[in-house]
Amino acid sequence: MNETTSNEDSSAHFDHPTGLRLYVVFLALALSVLIVGLDASIIATATPRITDTFSSLSDVGWYGSSYLLTACTCQLAYGRVYQLCSIKWVFMSAVLIFEVGSLITALAPTSSAVIVGRAISGLGFAGIGTGSLIIIAYAVPLQRRAFFTGIIGAMEGIGFIVGPLLGGVLTTRLSWRWCFWINLPVGAITAIVIGFFFRPPRQQPTPTFTQDLKEFDWLGTFTCVPSILCLLLALQWGGSKYQWHDFRIILLFVLFGLLLIAFTAVQRFSKATATISSRIARSRSILFGASFAFSLSAALAIFSYYLPLWFQGIKNASAEASGVMLLPVILGMIVGSIVAGSIVTYIGYYLPFMVLSGILTPIAAGLFTSLSVNSPKSVWIGYSALAGFGAGLGFQQPILAAQTVLDQDDVAMGTSIMIFAQTLAGAIFVLIQNLKKEVPQINPDLVLEIGATNLRAAIPAQLLDAVLKAYNKAITRTFYAAVAMSALAFVLSFGMELKSTKKVAHDFRRQFSPCEEASVYAIPM
Template structure:
C-alpha cells in the first residue's frame, strides 16, 4: 500500500512533472524499450533535471524562423483557410443549390458527403507519397485537385457534375489537411509545435466562421456559384507562391522516379483507401440517407472496419515499407492521445454542425445571421489554441493543459442544459466560452501528447495519424449526432399531432418550423428541437468525459528534444527546380 507521501507525489506527477521527468522501470523508461535511442535520450533528460528552467533544448536554440519559413507558414495557413471555407460555406447554401439543380434529398446530402468521404480516405496516400516524392509536389497536386473540382462545381449545370466536382475537391482537401500537419511536425521543435498548430487551428476557425456567412450571403444576394468562384483567387495565389516559398531539401534525390515508385506501399494504400472509403460512406449514409438498421448503412461500416483491421495487420506483417509506421501506437499514452483526437473531432463537428439548428429553428435566424452567430465560437477556439501553445512553450509541460482542456470541454457541453427558447445573445455566447476554450486548447496540447512518448523519427507519421483521426471523428460526429437527432426528434414529434416532417432530415425539420406561423404547433416543435439539442450536447459531454478519463493513461515526457528534420527548409536554395 502506498504511503501518504508516495500517493501525494504520484498524484502531483499525474498533472505536473518536472522538466525531463520520465518513469524508469527496470532501468528503461516505461513503454520505450522498443526505442533504445529514445530511452537513452529521455534518461539523459532525467539526469539533467538540475538544468535551468529557462534553458532551451538544442533543437529549440537552433530554431530561428526566417523569411522563407514565414512564407511556408503562409502557404500552410492559406491551405487550411481554403479547406475550412470550402467545407463550411456550402452548408448554408444547400437548399438553394438543390432547388436550382433539381436535386433529390439524397443527392443534396451527398453534396457534403462526397467531399467528406474523399477528404478522409485519401489523407494517408498524400502523406506517404510526400515522404517519397517530397511535400511540395504533393501540395501542388492537392491544389490542382481543389482547383479542378472548384471549377467543375462552379460551372455545373446538373447535380451529377456538381457531385463529381465535390469528390475531386475532397481529394484535394485530403492533401491540404494532412500535409500542413506533417510539415509542422517536420520543421518545428516539439516544445514550440503547439503554437504553430494553433495558428493552423486559428485559420480553420476563421474559415469555419466566415464560411457559413459567405455561403448564406451569396445564396441570398447573388448566386451559390460564387461560393466556389471565391476559392479560385485563393487557389491562384497559393499556387503562385508555393513553388517559390516552399523551398525544401530534396528527398531521395539519388533515386529515379521509378525507384521512388517502387517505394510506394501499394497494397497498404489500396487496402486503406477501400476500407476508409467504405467506413466513411457508411457513417455518411447511416441515420441520414438510410436508417441505421438498413443494410446500406451497416454493411459499409462493417466492411470498412474489417478492412482497417486488415490494413493494420498488413502494415505490421507484410509491408516492407509501410505507409504508416505502426510504432506510433507503441505506448499507451500515444494511443490515448490519438483516441482523444477522434473524440475531439466527434465533439467539435457535432457542436458546430447542430448548434446552427438552434439559431435557425428556434431563433429563426436566416443563413447570414446564423453564420455571424458562429463567429464567437471561432474567436474563442482560435485564442484558446494560441494561448495554450504559448503556455506549453513557456512552461515546457503539456499534460496539465490536456487535463484542463477536457475538464472545460466536459463542463461546457454540460452547461448547454441551460439553453432555452428565450436564451439571450449574451447568454448563448457565454455558453460557447467553456467548450470553445477547452476544445481550442486541445488543438495545441494534442501534438505533444501524441508525439512526446514515441521516437522522434515517427513524428511525421504521428502527425498524419492525428489528421486522419480528427477527420474520422468529424465523420462520426455527423453520424452520431444525426442518429441522436433523429431518434430524439422522432420521440418528441410522436407527442405532437398533425406534424408532417421526417425527423431524420435535419434541414427539413428546421425548414418546417420556419414556415409555420406563430402558434402552438410551432412552439411545440421548437420545444422538441430544443430538447433534442440539449440531449445531443449531453452526449457530447460524455464523449469529453471519456477523453478526460484517457488522460490517466498518459505520462508526461520531456518536450525539449532535438529532432532530425526530414524535409527541412533549404535556406541556401535559389533555383526553381522541383523538390
C-alpha cells in the same frame, strides 16, 4: 565539438533566407488552411441555390458528404506519400487537386458534376491539411512549433465560421458558383509561394520514382480506403435512405470490419512498406493522442452542427444569422489555440493543456444541455465561448505530441494519423445526426423537411409552444453525446507520455547535410 554544432557552423556557408521568408511561407500555409476551412462550411449556404439550379433535392446530402468521404479515406495514404516523396511537390499537388475540384464545381453543368467536384476537392483537402503541418515541422524548431500550429488551427476555425457568412453574401449578390471561384486565386498564391520559398531537406541518396512506388503500401491502401468508405456510407445512408436493419447497411458494416481486419494484418506483416509502422503503432502517445483527437473532435462536430439548428429553431435566426451566433465558439477556439500554443512554446509541456481541455469542454457541453426556449443571449454566448476555449486548448496538442515523440522519418505519418482521427470524428458525428419525434400531433420528419428557419411558419399556432419545447429537448439531448466524448478525452489524456518540446532531441537538421536543410529554418529572435 558535437555534430549539431558542426552542422550549424558548416551551414553558415550557405545562403539561408531571412526570417521574413519564413513568415511568407507561413502566411501561404495559413491561407491554404483558411480556404479548405471555408470550403468545408460554405457549402451549407450554397446548397439551397444549387438545388434550385438543378432541381436536385435528392442530392443535397452528397454535396457535403462527398467532400468528407474523400477527405477521410485518403488521409492515411497521404501520410505515406509525404514520407516517401518530396514534401513540397506533394503539397503543391494537393493544392492543384483542390483547385481542380473547385473549378469543376464552379463550372458544373449538372448536380452530378457538383458532387464529383466536391469529392475531388476533398481529396485535395486531405493533403493540404496534413501537408501544412508537416511543412511547419520542417520549417520551425520543435520548441517553437506550438505557436505556429496553434495559428494554423485558428485559421481553419476562422474559415469554418466565415464560410457560411461569405457564402450567404456570394449566393445572394453574385452566384453560388462564386463560393468555389474564390478558391482559385488563393490556391494559386499558396502554390507559387511554396514553390519558390520552401526547399525541403532531402535524404542522400535521393530515391527514384520507381523506388517510391515499390515502397508505397498499395495493399494497405486498397484495404484501408474502402474500409473507411464503407463505414461512412453506412452512416450516410443508415436511418435516412435505408433503415438501419436493411441488408445494405448491415453489409457495409460487415465489409468495414473485414477490411479493417485485413488492413491491420497487412500492417503487421508488411513491415518495410507498412503505412503505419510498428514503431508508430507501439507509441503510447500516438495511440492515446489519436483517441483524444477523435473524442474532442467528435464533441466539436456536435457543437458545430446542432448549435446552429438550436439558434434557427428556438431563436428564430436565419441560416446566416446562426453562423454569426456561432462566433463565440469559434473565437473561443481561436483564443484557446493561440493561448495554448504560446504557453507551450514557453514552458515546453503540452500535456497540461490536453487535461485542461478535457475538463472545460465537458463542462461546457453539460451546460448546453440546460438550454431552454427562454435562455437569454448572455447564457448561450457564455456557454459557447467556454466550449470553444476548452476545445481550442487541446485541439492541436495531439499533433504536437506526434511530432515530439516520433523520429523525423515518422513525423509525416504521425501528423496524418492525428488529422485522420479529427476528420473521421467530424464525419461520423455529423453523418449520424437524427431528430426524434417528440410531439404526437406532428409528423416526425416535418422539422427536417421544412427546415429549422421555417419552423414557426409551418406549425399551427396552438402547437407552437409544445413544438418549440420538444425541438429544444431534442436538440439539447444531443449535447449529452458531446459530454461523453469530451469526458472520454479527459480520461485519454492521462495515457499520454509527459514529454517536453524543449527537452526532446528532435532537431531535423541533425539528419541532413547543411545544404539540404529546410531553407526557411532561420527564425528571427
